[in-house]
Amino acid sequence: MSQTFSLAIDAMGGDNAPDIVLDGLELAAERHPKARFLLIGDEARIGAMLARRPRAAKLCMLRHAPGVISAEMKPTAALRQGRNSSMRLAIDAVASGEASGVVSAGNTGALMALAKIVVKTLPEIDRPALAAITPSARGDVVMLDLGANVQCDARNLVEFAVMGDTFARAVLGLTAPSFGLLNVGSEELKGDERVRQAAEVLRESHIGPNFHGFIEGHDIAAGTVDVVVTDGFTGNVALKTGEGALKLMRDLLRQVFTSSVPARMGYLLARPALDRLREWMDPRRYNGAILLGLNGVVVKSHGGTDATGFAHAVDVAMDMVTHRFNDRIREGLSMLSTPARVPVPATAPR
Amino acid sequence: MSQTFSLAIDAMGGDNAPDIVLDGLELAAERHPKARFLLIGDEARIGAMLARRPRAAKLCMLRHAPGVISAEMKPTAALRQGRNSSMRLAIDAVASGEASGVVSAGNTGALMALAKIVVKTLPEIDRPALAAITPSARGDVVMLDLGANVQCDARNLVEFAVMGDTFARAVLGLTAPSFGLLNVGSEELKGDERVRQAAEVLRESHIGPNFHGFIEGHDIAAGTVDVVVTDGFTGNVALKTGEGALKLMRDLLRQVFTSSVPARMGYLLARPALDRLREWMDPRRYNGAILLGLNGVVVKSHGGTDATGFAHAVDVAMDMVTHRFNDRIREGLSMLSTPARVPVPATAPR
Known part of the structure; x- marks a missing residue:
């Protein structure tokens, strides 16, 4: 049809x-x-x-x-x-x-x-991944997997990186998005076998030149990379932890600016800049998580969002449809060069 | 000696x-x-x-x-x-x-x-865990493990909960600290086998009445529980992600309040309340991560802290020494009642 x-x-x-x-x-x-x-x-x-x-x-x-x-x-x-x-x-x-x-x-x-x-699922992919965009000091950052797979092996992480790369090109409009593997330290020997194996394969892949290596939790908000790659357990927790911290700050600032008459006046004076900050941080602007790796574009809007948020989720879906996103993912996966095509050694999934 | x-x-x-x-x-x-x-x-x-x-x-x-x-x-x-x-x-x-x-x-x-x-390591403990205190909307929260163990099984998570409970009593002065297991959703069926098994054991344990069940990333800053229990990989990423988000907000607020003359004036007017907020969020106030489960108190200060931060790490160590913290941990572990003493079913560590 x-x-x-x-x-x-x-x-x-x-x-x-x-x-x-x-x-x-x-x-x-x-x-x-x-x-x-x-x-x-x-x-x-x-x-x-x-x-x-x-x-x-x-x-x-x-x-x-x-x-x-x-x-x-x-x-x-x-x-x-x-x-x-x-x-x-x-x-x-x-x-x-x-x-x-x-x-x-x-x-x-x-x-x-x-x-x-x-x-x-696309035939080239083992498992789809949930991705979303989150704010950082250096602009929007793509993060995946956010919970589609609580247990991932090294091969899954490699595929997530390729899909995240394609997604960042399509939706953020970047030509060579940098990406990193979330880990407990940036040194090569840190973390478990799984992330070390994935890093090895990614370094040799066609997107290897854009691979920043391991990143840590604070690198997400710092915007160290354009694409944050991790397993669905860690990614889900990290996304919600960051959102929670930002919400805490918003709530505390509201308290600050209603705590006294001078503070209220201070708010009014700084309001244009504070409003820009609030707009920039508006969770509705980041609404729309995408299930990548399927034979079609599947976008999940937050259940509690409003019309503006839902419209943003539609924007994301339209971006992906317009950019023929799935064709690009398949191209990206087919370009995983020979060493990466070799089956990644089996690791205990987490 | x-x-x-x-x-x-x-x-x-x-x-x-x-x-x-x-x-x-x-x-x-x-x-x-x-x-x-x-x-x-x-x-x-x-x-x-x-x-x-x-x-x-x-x-x-x-x-x-x-x-x-x-x-x-x-x-x-x-x-x-x-x-x-x-x-x-x-x-x-x-x-x-x-x-x-x-x-x-x-x-x-x-x-x-x-x-x-x-x-x-204490004879009752399989593995020590790194713990620290982090700010939340409802006061200080204990979180562990923060990276001592990148791979944990259900038994380790149970032990972390007991140690976190003792730590919260000693350092936060709580009489019945609530605790939760970090997961990708709060429903009972969410997450991997490991967290579900740990939850089952904890529900039956002597600290079971204080067990809130599964919590999600945003619950950390919300202060849903006093003690956040998780594996070292997730905990390390979550702590640093939250810190990174708070740092981003601090940096953006600095920009806001220097963006125009009225904004600067607004800052001066709201300054007492903003200063209280800054003081409350001061990372130095949270300096001092503790390696729990050893035959002695071991506290790690941030490498880049200043005198105030180092003094805070000393405070934490002194709190633990004064409260005979290790004796209490051993008591807590010995109170893991019979069902919990039964070896936790083996799961693939992550």
Whole structure:
């Protein structure tokens, strides 16, 4: 089937669906006037809502889905019982080739499981990885894996690096993104066998010249590299730890600027610069985690985001569709030169 | 030998040794007038310096060490070649029972290796763990392991929890510290076998009532629990990621408040509250990582800290010595009730 739609959109996923999904599409429609969206959900409910959002209505075709995958549903249950859900039908549209990608703010575990099983992994890839963009002192940084694989071996890490490299080229527009392997120290002998083996293979690969070597936790916010490569356990913890620290600072600053009358006045005087900082740190600007390595573009929006955040997740998906992202990943993987093609020695996965 | 000294101090470790070590002791001496320090290093150099610091001089006995373990030296080399170094002689003083603990700002890998081999692990413990205190929205939080063990199994995590509990009681003064296992999600089925097994054992243990269950990265800064338990790889990355994010915010705020004349004025108005925030976040206040589970108190100061930071590391060590910390750890481990004493099922270490 020809790809009639740029993206299939799960209208019912997320804490504030379908409202924020439709509002988000209305925002995104301005930036992607040529896109075509397949909007999937409770037709009676979203039909009327869509009619009130004229820009989105122009780009959307509606498809009814009687079911919803709840936030609590386990991936196995979602697979068995979710056949008529908005999420599943959206993913089916990618698997059938009707849409190039999907965006959902629904249940993360279910989305990842359904995507892996229905859309399927690229033949060149052992395991897909979840990637996202995070702020740093030197601009946006790509980080992966963020939890698709809690246990990874050296080969997985090598594949994540290649996918992260392609992602940074497509979405950040970099021509030669630098990347590093997250470790407990930057010296060559640090860490476990797994990261040392992956480093060895990466040094010899076609992206070897951009390999910075091992990096440490503080290098993420410092922006030492454009792409941070790690296993899904460490990456998930690191991303959430960094987000938590930034949130703590935002909360404390709010307290500072409401602690006294002079502090309030100080806030008003510094406000333009503080507002720029807040905007720059706005988590909505970083919304949209991507499951890389599948036969289609799969983007997960935060469940609790608002219309602006959802629109940003649509932007990320559109970037990837427009840049024919998957073709580039396959090229990148095929370029893993001979030494890297040799099976990476088996290590105990973690 | 009776414990003549509270602490042995490595005078030569760290970027700015011996100056900041001596200045730090001069500060610490005020807070611990009854302490006795065995100060080890280049006698000719530190003798004259000590004479100019009257408070420290009163509490210190000097011991000459002709050698120094450099920042670059590998642990194996430190073991072989460092026999006459200040770090080694300080550790020897703990092993012989001459001092109850040691503080060093020198080479971390060397300190951990020497401490494990010379001071030796408590018989009840499989592996020691590195712990430190980090700030959160609800006060100070203990986190471990921070890198002593990049590969841990379920049993190690259980032991870390018991040691962290004891540490939080001794140093934070809590009577029933809550603790959580760092994971990629808070649901029971999340994560790898290892963390799930550890959770099962902990729920049944004597500290089970204080077990919060799984926590995620953002829970560290939120202060969801008093003690964050994780493996050394994840813990090291998480600690440094959080520190990096806070540093990024400090740097950005500095930019904000120097970006315009009104912003500078705003800073001056809000300054008292901003200064309190800065003081609260001051990394020196969190200086002093502790290697738990040895036959003595071993505290590592940041290599790049100043006198205030070094004095804080001395405070931490003194807290542990005063509270007979190791006796308490042994009590805690002996209280691991029968189900926990049953060998934890073997899992692939990560």
